[in-house]
Amino acid sequence: MRCRYWCSCAVVLALAGCGGSSPYADPHGPLRFGDAVVGTSGGVRLHRIAFVGAAGSPVYGFLATPAHAGRYPAVLYLHGSGGTSHDFLEWAEDLARHGVVGMTIQQPSDALDFTPLVVNARRALDALDEQKAVDPSRLGVMGFSLGAQTAAILSGVDHRPKVFVLMSGRGVPEALRYVRRAHARFLVEAGRLDEVVPQDQLRALIRAVPEPKQVRWFVAPHTLTYDAIVGQTKWLESQLGAAR
Numbered sequence: 001m002r003c004r005y006w007c008s009c010a011v012v013l014a015l016a017g018c019g020g021s022s023p024y025a026d027p028h029g030p031l032r033f034g035d036a037v038v039g040t041s042g043g044v045r046l047h048r049i050a051f052v053g054a055a056g057s058p059v060y061g062f063l064a065t066p067a068h069a070g071r072y073p074a075v076l077y078l079h080g081s082g083g084t085s086h087d088f089l090e091w092a093e094d095l096a097r098h099g100v101v102g103m104t105i106q107q108p109s110d111a112l113d114f115t116p117l118v119v120n121a122r123r124a125l126d127a128l129d130e131q132k133a134v135d136p137s138r139l140g141v142m143g144f145s146l147g148a149q150t151a152a153i154l155s156g157v158d159h160r161p162k163v164f165v166l167m168s169g170r171g172v173p174e175a176l177r178y179v180r181r182a183h184a185r186f187l188v189e190a191g192r193l194d195e196v197v198p199q200d201q202l203r204a205l206i207r208a209v210p211e212p213k214q215v216r217w218f219v220a221p222h223t224l225t226y227d228a229i230v231g232q233t234k235w236l237e238s239q240l241g242a243a244r
Helices: 011-016 091-099 117-130 146-157 173-179 201-209 226-240
Strands: 032-041 044-053 058-066 072-078 103-104 134-144 162-169 185-191 212-217
Touching: 011 058, 044 117, 058 117, 058 185, 072 091, 072 117, 072 146, 072 162, 072 226, 091 134, 091 226, 103 117, 117 134, 117 146, 134 146, 146 173, 146 185, 146 201, 162 226, 173 201, 185 201, 185 226, 212 226
Parallel strands: 072 103, 072 134, 134 162, 162 185, 185 212
Antiparallel strands: 032 044, 044 058, 058 103
């Protein structure tokens, strides 16, 4: 996965300052969802997707679905700073092989606050809601780094996802404020050797996450380890009722 560490002090301060009475409202306008199947392999059908996101801007990404018809749980992946919709595509495809729809989206790299990031994530959940292959009562979200902060805010404003994975997330004030309002189950993963997010910031986010939660520490850098990735994938599958 790529991470260009959009976590400089200046940017973090800008993100922490966003607020307002309802900055993350879902516009609920037409999604104009576009879907093109780009391949089927190993029991997984891969779709290139697009829909209307924050401020009417297009959001692009991928949808990995089990090749057989059915109603499946689904997980939305949110990449870190400077990342792309390809970063977690392999993970989404792995989920689809085990009966979970996976979606990745491309978030803007020039956002001045969290608003477009969170609104795009809410629109992605809208898109998942509309998929015939998705059971909307079994939604999850996984966020890495900046994506973890976005997911933390999302958990407090959108109660459709039942489970969240927060990986290497920074405890900025906006994330702390909203995650305390969540009504979901959490897995929080952090590295003791994180070279991007200070330990006190990792711990601040962990403390703010409400129960029920599991916390897993790794002797690892910001991107953690393969074991962390495998563990969170199995956790998502178990929490969402997927059959391996």
